[in-house]
Amino acid sequence: MTDFGAPTDTDRLLRNAHDRYSGMLRGFVISLPYDAALADDVVQETLLRAWQHAEILTRPEPVVRAWLCKVARNMVIDDLRSARRRREIVVETLPESAHDDDTDRLFERWIIAEALSTLPADQKAVISGAYHGGRSVAQLATEFGIPTGTVKSRLHYGMRALRVALQERGVVS
Missing domain, CATH: 1.10.10.10 (Winged helix-like DNA-binding domain superfamily/Winged helix DNA-binding domain)
Structure with a gap:
């Protein structure tokens, strides 16, 4: 909504896209496989990008769906390839906590x-x-x-x- 006034056409399009595609997007992201806890962030960012390119939301449903999935997939791939992921080491047990010294x-x-x-x-x-x-x-x-x-x-x-x-x-x- 802009300026807390009446909803614009873009606002309505985004709300409809969220209602219609957010569940599908979340399931798609989790199936990639991707962390379920981060899936909601990917869905939110994907819908934000849809809002930034509102013209895509006026296209036919298969085109919108494909565009949203492509954006979400690219975001997941970017995250998995990121330096943060490459440097992260998964271990079975947590390391010892630091002991208090004097x-x-x-x-x-x-x-x-x-x-x-x-x-x-x-x-x-x-x-x-x-x-x-x-x-x-x-x-x-x-x-x-x-x-x-x-x-x-x-x-x-x-x-x-x-x-x-x-x-x-x-x-x-």
Whole structure:
């Protein structure tokens, strides 16, 4: 349909061609032999080409049928001869799935360590103690001999600076 208005003659011809020939085309494509899952794509593309050459749809039924089958057959042959098909190797069993290695984790640690190295020593020590050492604010305050409020502010400003450092490295948005 053009412009969502009334159907044109071409639209009617295509709809009639679809109703009349799509089942026959699908059976024809599968009989070539061709993958049944891809047969619907071939039928759709064949009917699209018929729409692009709408004058063929005005011809007698045997001519339309032969033209559609020829187009579908050529599409199947082209696909079977394609480089994609030649390079595809069919195997009985799927290969092993990739196993997870530590590369990503090591890379993340390296980037974080590099970003941590840009922080002032007092902020770096508090962040390392809290996140890597698993110590509480009270434990860190006792360890460093500073008030808990100072530990909290160093954590806050240190984490803010760490975020900026990671943004500069493209890790955090």
